[in-house]
Amino acid sequence: MTPSKLVFKNLTRRKGRFLFTLLGIMIGMASFVTFMALGGSLKSQIEKESAALGANLVVTPKGSCAYEQVSILTGEQLPTNITRDEVAAIRSIDGMQAIPYLAERSAIDNRPVSVMGILPEETRVFKKWNLAQGGYFPAEDSEGVVLGAVLAEQFGLLPGSDVRIRGANLKVLGILEETGGKDDLTVFLSLPVAQNLYEQIDLVSYVAVRVDRLDEVELYANKIKDKVSLGVVSDKQMRSSVLAIVGTVNMTLQLIAAVAILAAAFGIVNTMMTATYERKREIGILQAMGATRYGVFRLFLIESGIYGLIGGIGGAVLGGLAAVFATPYISQNAATSFVKGSQSSLDPIMFAGAILFSTLVAMVAGLYPAIKASKLSPVEAISYE
Amino acid sequence: MSDPVMTAKGLVKEYGKGATLVKALRGVDLDIPRGSFTCIVGPSGHGKSTLMHLLGGLDHPTSGTVIIDGQEMFRLGNKELAALRANKIGFVFQFFNLLQSLTARENIETALMLAGVSEKEQKTRAKDLLDIVGLGEKADAKPGQLSGGQQQRVAIARALANDPPVLLMDEPTGNLDSEAEAEVMKVLENLKQQGKTVVFVTHSHEIAARADNLVHVRDGQIQLPHDLKIAS
Ligand SMILES: Nc1ncnc2c1ncn2[C@@H]1O[C@H](COP(=O)(O)OP(=O)(O)O)[C@@H](O)[C@H]1O
Numbered sequence: 352m353t354p355s356k357l358v359f360k361n362l363t364r365r366k367g368r369f370l371f372t373l374l375g376i377m378i379g380m381a382s383f384v385t386f387m388a389l390g391g392s393l394k395s396q397i398e399k400e401s402a403a404l405g406a407n408l409v410v411t412p413k414g415s416c417a418y419e420q421v422s423i424l425t426g427e428q429l430p431t432n433i434t435r436d437e438v439a440a441i442r443s444i445d446g447m448q449a450i451p452y453l454a455e456r457s458a459i460d461n462r463p464v465s466v467m468g469i470l471p472e473e474t475r476v477f478k479k480w481n482l483a484q485g486g487y488f489p490a491e492d493s494e495g496v497v498l499g500a501v502l503a504e505q506f507g508l509l510p511g512s513d514v515r516i517r518g519a520n521l522k523v524l525g526i527l528e529e530t531g532g533k534d535d536l537t538v539f540l541s542l543p544v545a546q547n548l549y550e551q552i553d554l555v556s557y558v559a560v561r562v563d564r565l566d567e568v569e570l571y572a573n574k575i576k577d578k579v580s581l582g583v584v585s586d587k588q589m590r591s592s593v594l595a596i597v598g599t600v601n602m603t604l605q606l607i608a609a610v611a612i613l614a615a616a617f618g619i620v621n622t623m624m625t626a627t628y629e630r631k632r633e634i635g636i637l638q639a640m641g642a643t644r645y646g647v648f649r650l651f652l653i654e655s656g657i658y659g660l661i662g663g664i665g666g667a668v669l670g671g672l673a674a675v676f677a678t679p680y681i682s683q684n685a686a687t688s689f690v691k692g693s694q695s696s697l698d699p700i701m702f703a704g705a706i707l708f709s710t711l712v713a714m715v716a717g718l719y720p721a722i723k724a725s726k727l728s729p730v731e732a733i734s735y736e
Numbered sequence: 737m738s739d740p741v742m743t744a745k746g747l748v749k750e751y752g753k754g755a756t757l758v759k760a761l762r763g764v765d766l767d768i769p770r771g772s773f774t775c776i777v778g779p780s781g782h783g784k785s786t787l788m789h790l791l792g793g794l795d796h797p798t799s800g801t802v803i804i805d806g807q808e809m810f811r812l813g814n815k816e817l818a819a820l821r822a823n824k825i826g827f828v829f830q831f832f833n834l835l836q837s838l839t840a841r842e843n844i845e846t847a848l849m850l851a852g853v854s855e856k857e858q859k860t861r862a863k864d865l866l867d868i869v870g871l872g873e874k875a876d877a878k879p880g881q882l883s884g885g886q887q888q889r890v891a892i893a894r895a896l897a898n899d900p901p902v903l904l905m906d907e908p909t910g911n912l913d914s915e916a917e918a919e920v921m922k923v924l925e926n927l928k929q930q931g932k933t934v935v936f937v938t939h940s941h942e943i944a945a946r947a948d949n950l951v952h953v954r955d956g957q958i959q960l961p962h963d964l965k966i967a968s
């Protein structure tokens with residue numbers, strides 16, 4: 352016999368209670384690990400999208416807020432009210448390049464997809480796109496669509512296939528090479544065709560601007576503001592406000608997970624209190640056999656700690672799997688849409704940390720029952736019937 | 737009988753205080769001769785178990801001392817007292833002596849573990865001890881699969897595990913039918929032949945008759961033989 356064997360015999364003597372208590376902490380930890388993994392990937396994905404945008408400045412509709420800036424990075428629908436004249440005025444400024452976009456939504460096979468109206472030639476150069484299959488828009492107002500690589504694969508679309516966008520049947524012209532960003536999941540139309548289809552004649556959602564000299568970003572922001580009465584944000588500002596929003600969403604999710612873990616911790620307290628009560632007499636017998644108070648304390652503390660250890664390992668594995676497999680199916684909203692098609696960040700240090708954390712939580716939960724058990728006097732424990 | 741393995745001096749034990757004060761022991765002086773088969777008898781509620789608990793270092797007296805192998809028990813700290821219980825005393829209670837989640841063998845191994853015996857040695861010693869009480873066959877049975885008499889024999893084997901100088905048994909057959917009592921008595925008889933020091937409490941005259949040292953407890957005190965004569 353060893354103390355750890357004794358702990359395991361005690362742990363598993365009530366199988367049902369053992370399993371349910373374990374399940375509690377496991378589920379709590381699994382949700383925690385999932386949200387941590389998603390949170391990690393969100394951040395890196397935002398950085399990536401911001402880089403893929405390739406802009407130093409973004410011109411947004413007047414009075415647009417941080418939430419709308421998130422939409423630019425995620426491909427969500429935006430209020431569309433920047434006029435053709437305003438676009439022309441911005442494009443007339445020298446020393447910078449300005450590309451307008453119309454961001455819309457549609458559905459293929461009942462699954463939502465982003466639709467973008469673009470200036471075919473300028474956007475291709477601006478974003479340094481390469482074609483993987485098929486061709487590209489032959490003219491600035493060509494009918495037909497060009498697809499992101501992941502989207503094409505998800506829906507099994509090839510050049511020549513038909514896609515139904517807003518009731519119109521459009522031919523797939525070509526498929527882009529994978530970029531690793533949201534462009535992979537977007538249907539591209541030429542701007543005039545998109546404007547027609549979505550009845551946004553002469554309107555665009557935002558204008559991406561790249562200045563020739565990086566140290567003059569501020570200057571050009573002011574130049575744009577002088578010409579048009581629209582909102583102008585730098586990519587840095589946009590990134591930080593997006594990160595702030597995503598951080599809040601993420602923190603809320605982790606808070607929910609923390610509550611689940613807290614509930615599981617009380618489950619452990621409950622189980623260990625019951626065990627202390629049930630084994631009162633056995634505690635007395637152990638002491639009569641020569642166990643010290645500290646020895647009894649340790650037996651109970653390790654017993655509760657093992658709930659945390661096993662729960663933590665199980666939770667980390669479950670949570671990791673959930674993050675990898677469930678991610679593509681998570682419904683799209685401003686925060687989670689970054690994750691689509693991207694790999695979650697599964698960090699071994701995070702796993703070890705989660706297991707350690709869970710063990711610690713369980714030991715803290717077991718502290719009070721263990722102290723109670725160790726404080727029993729042998730005679731008191733034995734007289735109990 | 738000049739060499740007592742255990743000596744109690746002026747043991748007083750009071751429970752509660754004020755109106756609820758119970759004087760369970762009112763000054764007990766007692767020698768347990770080495771190799772004796774000492775039997776403690778007396779009516780219920782007169783302090784026999786209280787005395788056993790103090791002799792076994794399971795509780796602290798209100799005043800008085802117990803000396804075992806020349807060591808004053810209640811001067812020891814918690815840790816030393818626990819070590820003393822592991823090595824110098826084997827305790828058998830009236831019932832529910834065993835850890836329910838462990839087999840007979842594991843119960844004995846646990847007692848050995850608490851005395852610091854290596855796992856390998858635990859295994860062989862546990863087997864030998866079960867053979868001594870005639871339960872070698874039942875090594876892997878859990879307490880629930882054993883009869884009352886068998887459970888008490890396992891408890892005795894466990895009390896013997898670390899070869900303590902004294903065995904304390906508080907009504908070890910109190911919960912058994914006469915057949916099971918006979919089983920246990922056979923084991924005790926063997927221990928007596930081997931010269932083990934055994935102190936036990938019983939209500940059975942038959943068992944008390946086998947003792948070579950009979951102690952009468954009444955009202956928390958030891959009754960001397962001449963007092964007994966006057967009383968009867
Ligand atoms: N933990 C306790 N608290 C209060 N009173 C107790 C306690 N243990 C025993 N007593 C009292 O002490 C007296 C002696 O009890 P005990 O030693 O168990 O007697 P016996 O074993 O001879 O039947 C009884 O009156 C009993 O009620």
Ligand SMILES: [Mg+2]
Pocket residue numbers: 784785786906
């Ligand atoms: Mg009693």
